[in-house]
Amino acid sequence: MIELKNIHKTYMMGNTEVYALAGVSLKISKGEFIAIMGPSGSGKSTLMHIIGLLDRPDDGAYYFEGSDLTALSGGQLSALRNRVVGFIFQQFHLLPRMSALENVMLPLIYGGKGHLKDTAKEKIALVGLSDRAAHRPNELSGGQQQRVAIARALVNDPRIILADEPTGNLDSKSQEEIIAILKRLNDEGKTVIIVTHEKEVASCAKRIIYVRDGKIISDETFVPYVENKIINTVSAPGISSQAAQGLGGMKLLDYVKQACIAMFSHPLRSILSILGILIGVAAVIAMLALGEGAKASIEKRLSSLGANLLVIRPGSAKIQGVALEAGAVTRFTIADVNAISSLSGIVKVVTPSVVGRAQLVYANKNWNTQVEGTGVAYESIRAATPEAGRFFNEQELKAQEKVALLGATVAKELFGENNPLGETIKINLINFKVIGVLPAKGASTWRDQDDIVVIPVTTAMNRLFGKDYYDTIYVEAVAPDLLEETQEAISALIKRQHRLSKEQEDSFQIR
Incomplete structure (x- = not known):
C-alpha cells in the first residue's frame, strides 16, 4: 500500500542542520496495525x-499503491490526503464553539460532500x-x-x-477505550499507524517500528500479516484520478452556516467586531469627505483668483543705499498695459x-x-461675474461713469437682505449707482475678499482718487504651462520700458 524508499528530511535550526530522517525505507501493507516508537x-x-x-x-521516493507521489502538487496531495488519511492527535x-456532531461534520464540509449530518451521526x-x-467540547471528558x-x-x-x-492526555480507562476503538477499526480493514512513547499502547499493535536519530533501528512483526480480504474487494479509485479531482470545496450555503455558527456562539464578540468595522468604515468615509471638502475649498479659492493669473505691482528699491517706497521708481501707465498686451x-x-x-x-x-478701479x-481675469446684476462695459469705462459693483460683505452691511x-x-461723497453684486469669495489670510467695491478704473483715477498711474496690472496667460515664459517676457519688457538699471531691477514684482 505504502512504500518509502531512502527518505531524507532535514530542518534548519538557526544555522544548524538537523537530520530528522536519514535514509528511511519502509513498506506498509493494507490492514496493518503498526506502532512507531522512539525517544x-x-x-x-x-x-x-x-x-x-x-x-x-x-x-527519496514515496509510493502509494504503486503510484509515485513525488511529482504531485501541494493541492493534489491535499486532495489525496483528504480522501485516504484520517488523523488523530494528542x-x-x-472547535470549542461547535458541538461534537458539528466538529465531526467539518471534514465533510471542506471536502464538499453531501449527506453531512447522516454520515457524521453514523461515525459518532x-x-x-x-x-x-x-x-x-468543554462539556465532554x-x-x-x-x-x-x-x-x-x-x-x-x-x-x-x-x-x-x-x-497521551487520557486516564487509563479512557486509554483502554481508545485502544479498543483502534483495534476494532483495524479488524474492519483500516490500516492503523500509531506514534507513541508508551510500550503498553505499542504492545496492542501487530508490528512495532523503532526509530532513533532519524533511522529505523528495528522493525518487529508480532502477528503475521494476513492480507485483509475486505479491503481487497473494495474498488478504490486510482491515485492519479483522486488527486486530479481536487477538493470539492465549500458551497456558499456552507460558508453562511459556518459564519452564523461563529457569530451566534460569541454574540458579544461578534457585536464588538461589527461595531469596530462600522466605526472604521465611518472614519474612512469621514476622512475622505473631509479631504474632498478641503480639496473643493482650495479649488474654489484658486478659481476665485482667476485662471493663469499674473499680478504685477511696483516694489520698493534701493538707490545708492537709500530705500525708496513702492512705486517711487516704477509707476505703471497705459503705455505699460498696451506693451504687455x-x-x-x-x-x-x-x-x-x-x-x-x-x-x-x-x-x-x-x-x-x-475700492478698486x-x-x-x-470680470474674466478674476472670475468676478456678478451673482446679481451686471459688470460695467467699455462705453461706461470710457465715459468715466459712476457705476459700482458691491462685494457680498459691503452689500450685506449697507442693504441687509434688501436688493x-x-x-x-x-x-x-460722490453718488454711484449700484449695477451688480460680486460673487462671494470668502476670507483670504487676514483679508475679507468680499469687503470691496469695484468701479471703472477711469472713474477711480479721475473722479475718486485723482491718480495718474496704476497700482496693479493683472495679466492672464494663454495657458498654465506658459506662465513662467510669460513672467520672464513681461519682466524683460518692463525693464526696457522703464530703462531700469541693475540696481533698479527689484522695483517691481510679478507673482
Missing part, C-alpha cells in the same frame, strides 16, 4: 507527517457518543473528546488512520487696477471699505 527527537513524528502527506521529503483540536455512533452529539476526534478522522472513510500519541501668443488679456480706501454711505448706514477684463441693484450710494 523525543528521534524523527518518529516527522516520519508520520511524511506518511500522512503532511510534509514532503527532501530526497491534542484533540476540537461508531465511537459510542450518540447521546453526547449535541454537547460542546478527555476520553470523550478523543473519541469525537476519532469520529472526525473516520468521517471521510479513510483507508489509513494515523494517530500521534492518541492516549502686445505680447501675442503668451498673453491672453490685460487689465489695470487702482486701489484706495473710501467711505460708503447709504441712507443712515456707513461703511469703510476698499479696474477694466472690463477684470441693492439700482440703488444710489455715496463713495467719498
Whole structure:
C-alpha cells in the first residue's frame, strides 16, 4: 500500500542542520496495525507527517499503491490526503464553539460532500457518543473528546488512520477505550499507524517500528500479516484520478452556516467586531469627505483668483543705499498695459487696477471699505461675474461713469437682505449707482475678499482718487504651462520700458 524508499528530511535550526530522517525505507501493507516508537527527537513524528502527506521529503521516493507521489502538487496531495488519511492527535483540536456532531461534520464540509449530518451521526455512533452529539467540547471528558476526534478522522472513510500519541492526555480507562476503538477499526480493514512513547499502547499493535536519530533501528512483526480480504474487494479509485479531482470545496450555503455558527456562539464578540468595522468604515468615509471638502475649498479659492493669473505691482528699491517706497521708481501707465498686451501668443488679456480706501454711505448706514478701479477684463481675469446684476462695459469705462459693483460683505452691511441693484450710494461723497453684486469669495489670510467695491478704473483715477498711474496690472496667460515664459517676457519688457538699471531691477514684482 505504502512504500518509502531512502527518505531524507532535514530542518534548519538557526544555522544548524538537523537530520530528522536519514535514509528511511519502509513498506506498509493494507490492514496493518503498526506502532512507531522512539525517544523525543528521534524523527518518529516527522516520519508520520511524511506518511500522512503532511510534509514532503527532501530526497527519496514515496509510493502509494504503486503510484509515485513525488511529482504531485501541494493541492493534489491535499486532495489525496483528504480522501485516504484520517488523523488523530494528542491534542484533540476540537472547535470549542461547535458541538461534537458539528466538529465531526467539518471534514465533510471542506471536502464538499453531501449527506453531512447522516454520515457524521453514523461515525459518532461508531465511537459510542450518540447521546453526547449535541454537547460542546468543554462539556465532554478527555476520553470523550478523543473519541469525537476519532469520529472526525473516520468521517471521510479513510483507508489509513494515523494517530500521534492518541492516549497521551487520557486516564487509563479512557486509554483502554481508545485502544479498543483502534483495534476494532483495524479488524474492519483500516490500516492503523500509531506514534507513541508508551510500550503498553505499542504492545496492542501487530508490528512495532523503532526509530532513533532519524533511522529505523528495528522493525518487529508480532502477528503475521494476513492480507485483509475486505479491503481487497473494495474498488478504490486510482491515485492519479483522486488527486486530479481536487477538493470539492465549500458551497456558499456552507460558508453562511459556518459564519452564523461563529457569530451566534460569541454574540458579544461578534457585536464588538461589527461595531469596530462600522466605526472604521465611518472614519474612512469621514476622512475622505473631509479631504474632498478641503480639496473643493482650495479649488474654489484658486478659481476665485482667476485662471493663469499674473499680478504685477511696483516694489520698493534701493538707490545708492537709500530705500525708496513702492512705486517711487516704477509707476505703471497705459503705455505699460498696451506693451504687455502686445505680447501675442503668451498673453491672453490685460487689465489695470487702482486701489484706495473710501467711505460708503447709504441712507443712515456707513461703511469703510476698499475700492478698486479696474477694466472690463477684470470680470474674466478674476472670475468676478456678478451673482446679481451686471459688470460695467467699455462705453461706461470710457465715459468715466459712476457705476459700482458691491462685494457680498459691503452689500450685506449697507442693504441687509434688501436688493441693492439700482440703488444710489455715496463713495467719498460722490453718488454711484449700484449695477451688480460680486460673487462671494470668502476670507483670504487676514483679508475679507468680499469687503470691496469695484468701479471703472477711469472713474477711480479721475473722479475718486485723482491718480495718474496704476497700482496693479493683472495679466492672464494663454495657458498654465506658459506662465513662467510669460513672467520672464513681461519682466524683460518692463525693464526696457522703464530703462531700469541693475540696481533698479527689484522695483517691481510679478507673482
